[in-house]
Amino acid sequence: MTASPPRFTESTQGRLRRLNLATSLPPVVFAAVILVYTDTRTWWHLIILAPGAAAALVAFERWTANDLARVVLPCLVVAAVVWPLGVLVSGSPNAYWGFCAVGSLAMREVRRHRKLVLAGLFSYVAAVGAARLLVQRDDIGHVLVTYVLIPTVLTIVVTVLTIVGERFFDLIRELEQTRERAAELAVVRERVRFASDLHDIQGHTLHVVKLKIALAQRLLLRDTARVEQELRETYALVSDTIAQTKELAYAQRRLNLTAEIENAKNLFEAAGIRVRVTREAEVEARASELLGQVLRETTTNILRHAQASQVQITLSESGITIVNDGVTATAPPELRGLAALRQRVAGDGGELTVHQQQGTFRTAATFPAARADTERGDGR
DSSP: OOOOOOOOOHHHHHHHHHHHHHHTHHHHHHHHHHHHHHHOOSHHHHHHHHHHHHHHHHHHHHHHTTOGGGTHHHHHHHHHHHHHHIIIIIOOTTTTHHHHHHHHHHGGGOOSSHHHHHHHHHHHHHHHHHGGGGTOOSOHHHHIIIIIIHHHHHHHHHHHHHHHHHHHHHHHHHHHHHHHHHHHHHHHHHHHHHHHHHHHHHHHHHHHHHHHHHHHHHHTTTOHHHHHHHHHHHHHHHHHHHHHHHHHHTTOOOOOHHHHHHHHHHHHHHTTOEEEEEESSOOOHHHHHHHHHHHHHHHHHHHHHOOOSEEEEEEOSSEEEEEESOOOSSSOOOOHHHHHHHHHHHHTTOEEEEEEETTEEEEEEEOHHHHHHHHHHHHO
16 A cells, blocks of 8 residues: 655645646636637537536646545546547547546546556547547548547646656655754754753752762761851752753853863862863863863763762863763763763864773863864964
């Protein structure tokens, strides 16, 4: 069973319908009137020929509305009856026109054995045309040309052009589907980005709060002043996280790399980890926010997964490097947050790498393209 082709959206279908009605319907109506007028010699000829022309117009109008399937069979039957009546009763060589028009449009609804159906369509036109020999035997050549050859050839040409035109509409459908999928993908990417940012904010805060509460518990009976300070900092941290979450929800959140470095330093020192920060150069503003996210995620990972005693943070012109000595496993752990950030860094032309060697774990985010641009600018 062959699946039906994808349908247009209502807006696209409406635009195509108006375009077809404005450009194609007038010539179709004009052709129908001329053919009926040419072949009508008495009033009852009109009764025979008019239904075929009407069936063709109805089928075309429903085709422009993408609703041909509902009327194609009755229109095809009416047009198929008009052609032999025109040949045998009124002597009309153009009575095939309605069947030709409806039959060519009906090919859109045929999904299986299309070649056999086409052969049957053309054979019917030719066979009915040849039936004229039953009432007109004195001029066989004229009958074969007027009632068989011309109707069959024109039916073939019209059908082929209609199928080619339908392929054009298929391409429009595919383009529209591609546009819709691109829009859906953009929404999915934005949701992933939002979830990643929310993970950065909430995950980082929750682990820091956990650390500070554990520290406050240890100091509760020994240093109440320090406990009070830790609780104030915890309260301020939670308040700041709430504010950042609101900013994220309204797409206003921006990370400050300098503030993130200072925050990471304070957190490591609060956890008893020695920190050394080296600033070799300042990074470009466009990379600052992503590097801040990398530093925040790495800080959270060290506090969660490592048993570090010291951390080295190096800020260079091309990026940031964080090295710690808290390796607890032979293989690098699965860091989903950094994996998501790796894609975002790569999307901005940079590279995020993690490397474990000789008891140290190194996380580095670099933007070589930005560095090269800076060097070329200095050389000009």
